[in-house]
Amino acid sequence: MMNYKGGVGKTTLTANIAAEMAKTGMEVLLVDLDPQANLTLSFISIEQWQNLDRLERTVKHWYDAYLDKDEDMSLKDLIISPPMVNSRLDTDPESGRIDLICSHLELINVDMELSSRLGGNTDRTIRSNYLRVLTRLKNKLDEIKGEYDVIIIDCPPNFNLITQNAIVASDFYIVPAKADYLSTLGINTLIRHVEELKRKFNQYSRQSNDPDTSTISPHMLGVIFTMVSYRNQQPISAQSDYINQIKRDRHCFTNFLRESKTIFAHAPESGIPVVLQRKNEQQELICKEVNGMVNEIFMLSNLS
């Protein structure tokens, strides 16, 4: 899940899509790569998070192990099972589960340190340093991906090396977006940057003699519109104009996530995404939307 812009509803969408997938029986791993750690804090309490910090079990510590000590730590040691959401899922025997790799506020510094690992004196070292830094996450996720039906990464709102690590590791990406002027402006730039990354990575990969490096083809599944406001069952015209504009250039999901301040504001505190909460009429509508999105993801990706 990625978008340059923050506040577009990306984390909310990630949590709910994960919960909906787990509801249908899937084993889901969530990876929070945003230093703001909103996804992490949508599933565990601040105290639990502080405890993981003390135990050095966040994705920041995993990058640190590599940067400080060249240590090849497995991602397995970071995985936790968030209690609230999983005990809710456990009430239905058909359900799967959600595991989580937590973020850390200081992940922001990791980006700078990763950049210092790039470069070199010869073309060969530049290439091999680039590939080593960029495939860091992919290589380690490859070791554990067999244990999950799907892994969903919540990216930070930028295109720094951590985001690039996520793209290199991903088969697909989704761009959650608000239907407004500034949000729509960024989408084409974002997709262009992914294409440039892909081209450079694959060029280096082909030139390298390392049998462990392969080419990548992260595929854009589509744009998902969030915080959509309705009037007479239609998105308000201020938003539908932007939706239609993007639809001309890019694949967009037919299901949108509606705007609902009252429902989404408290969900993170409860540790349980909206689609798994007890339902009123408004929540039913949200469930339907997220369920529709998950079906679209299955269809577009042949995941199910």
Ligand SMILES: Nc1ncnc2c1ncn2[C@@H]1O[C@H](COP(=O)(O)OP(=O)(O)O)[C@@H](O)[C@H]1O
């Ligand atoms: N569909 C929605 N309707 C209303 N408020 C929302 C919706 N989605 C997210 N929000 C709220 O908007 C804010 C930003 O959402 P978040 O998911 O954290 O965005 P991002 O990850 O893109 O920064 C949060 O306060 C969240 O509760």
Ligand SMILES: [Mg+2]
């Ligand atoms: Mg977020």
